[in-house]
Amino acid sequence: MGAYILRRLLLVIPTLIGVMIVNFALTQFVPGGPVEQVLASLEGEGDVFGAISGTSGDAGIAEETSGASERYAGSRGLPEEYILQLEKEFGLDKPPLERFINMMWKYMQFDFGESYFRSITVVDLVIEKLPVSLSLGLWSTLLIYLLSIPMGIKKAIKDGSSFDTWTSGAIIIGYAIPGFLFALLLLILFAGGSYWQIFPLRGLTSENFDDLTMFGKIVDYFWHITLPTIALSISGFATLTLLTKNSFLDEINKQYVVTAKAKGLSEKRVLYGHVFRNAMLIVIAGFPSLFIGVFFGGSLIIETLFSLDGLGRLGFEAAVARDYPVVFGTLFAFGLLGLVVGIISDLMYVFIDPRIDFEARG
Numbered sequence: 001m002g003a004y005i006l007r008r009l010l011l012v013i014p015t016l017i018g019v020m021i022v023n024f025a026l027t028q029f030v031p032g033g034p035v036e037q038v039l040a041s042l043e044g045e046g047d048v049f050g051a052i053s054g055t056s057g058d059a060g061i062a063e064e065t066s067g068a069s070e071r072y073a074g075s076r077g078l079p080e081e082y083i084l085q086l087e088k089e090f091g092l093d094k095p096p097l098e099r100f101i102n103m104m105w106k107y108m109q110f111d112f113g114e115s116y117f118r119s120i121t122v123v124d125l126v127i128e129k130l131p132v133s134l135s136l137g138l139w140s141t142l143l144i145y146l147l148s149i150p151m152g153i154k155k156a157i158k159d160g161s162s163f164d165t166w167t168s169g170a171i172i173i174g175y176a177i178p179g180f181l182f183a184l185l186l187l188i189l190f191a192g193g194s195y196w197q198i199f200p201l202r203g204l205t206s207e208n209f210d211d212l213t214m215f216g217k218i219v220d221y222f223w224h225i226t227l228p229t230i231a232l233s234i235s236g237f238a239t240l241t242l243l244t245k246n247s248f249l250d251e252i253n254k255q256y257v258v259t260a261k262a263k264g265l266s267e268k269r270v271l272y273g274h275v276f277r278n279a280m281l282i283v284i285a286g287f288p289s290l291f292i293g294v295f296f297g298g299s300l301i302i303e304t305l306f307s308l309d310g311l312g313r314l315g316f317e318a319a320v321a322r323d324y325p326v327v328f329g330t331l332f333a334f335g336l337l338g339l340v341v342g343i344i345s346d347l348m349y350v351f352i353d354p355r356i357d358f359e360a361r362g
Contacts, residue, residue, distance in 0.1 A: 005343065012339045017104065019335050020328065024100050027324065034090045034116050034322045090116060090324075103328060112329030117321060122329035125314065132204055132310030135221075136299055139229045141290055144236040149283065152244025157271070159249060168242075175238035180301040183231035187305065191227060199227050202307030228306045232299060236290065240283065247279040281349065292341050 027033075084093070091099060106113065112122035120128075155164050174182075190198045200206070206220050251257065252275055260270045300312035311330070318326035 005347075008343045008346070012336070012343075015339060016332065016335055020104065020107075020332060021100070023331060024096075024103075024328065027322075027327075028096055030322075033092070034324065035092065037117070037322055107329070107332045112333070113325040115318075115326050116323045118323075122325050125326060126311065126330060126333070129309060129311050129314045132303065132308045133299060133312065135204065135225055136228060136232055136302070136308070136310065137292075139225060140232040140236065141287070143229060143233045144240055144290070145287070147233075148237050148240035149244055149280075152241045152283075153248055153271075155241070155245040156248035156252065159245075171238045171241055174234050177234065179231055179235060180305060182234050183228070183302055183305045186227045186231055200224050204308055228302050228308060231305075232302050240290070244279070244283055247282055248275060251275045251279040284348065287348070292338055 091102075094102075114121050115125055118125065151167065155167060158164050187201065189195050191201045200223065204221070204224050205217075206212075206224070209217060209220055212220060252271075257270060257275060260274055261267070265273075299310060300316050302308070303310045303312045314326065315330060317323075318330070
């Protein structure tokens with residue numbers, strides 16, 4: 001097992017470098033870099049897209065430019081020295097290969113630099129946004145498992161019954177509904193949209209959170225996190241429920257279950273004493289991957305709808321603003337975390353069922 005883990009760890013490095021190379025190369029061809037963002041702001045565009053399209057308020061000013069000024073939209077009338085200074089500040093005065101090597105060397109030392117536009121380090125920025133995404137990821141994952149596993153087991157036991165039929169229909173509908181649409185439905189129904197105002201419309205805590213007692217803070221926190229957690233859990237709940245059901249059905253139909261029943265063991269003992277461990281192998285071992293998926297994926301729209309300032313919005317805003325230290329720093333950190341979680345998932349399989357031997361399979 002040690003050799004298998006070592007091989008997987010060694011594969012992390014080239015995989016991560018490959019991901020970074022692809023994304024870094026793509027940014028070299030995407031219009032509207034950080035320099036253009038500054039120029040667009042100076043021209044009063046607010047963002048770079050107006051400058052790129054040539055709809056600047058100073059479009060009537062046509063001046064001959066040369067050198068660095070010719071490379072950027074919206075640079076008309078600005079001294080070339082200023083453009084060169086911006087390039088130097090953003091580290092764009094060096095060749096792409098040199099910039100990439102320097103960036104990866106720093107990242108290997110977990111030095112992710114400072115945001116171009118926020119005057120804060122990338123690490124501090126992520127720590128600032130982490131509580132929201134951690135809350136959504138943790139509670140959504142727990143809710144998915146707490147509801148999906150009992151539901152999946154019951155559906156497997158009652159396979160083909162009316163209960164199985166109507167719950168399958170409800171699950172398929174829930175899976176088909178996009179998370180943001182379900183979030184809007186929750187807002188309309190329970191956050192003062194058109195019916196009841198039971199839950200707050202936005203934020204992770206109330207304005208008077210610091211003045212509340214410890215019990216009041218806990219209640220206030222869960223009061224705010226309820227709707228976004230439910231909205232984020234809907235698709236994962238459907239997937240895991242069907243996975244649990246199919247896993248149990250597969251085990252129930254195996255010969256050892258028939259033999260156990262023939263020996264006179266009760267159905268309950270057969271189900272929870274023999275079937276449960278084997279059937280839950282794939283479900284429980286997938287917990288790390290599911291948590292990471294919920295943690296980092298699909299939360300942008302949910303965070304926006306509920307006015308939550310988490311990692312999803314951070315990544316989107318950094319990409320729009322071409323804040324490359326934030327974009328690449330978070331990509332490297334989360335990519336590394338995702339690859340490590342893949343190894344942890346394999347270890348979970350072995351922990352749950354020692355009969356699995358990845359080393360022998362290799």
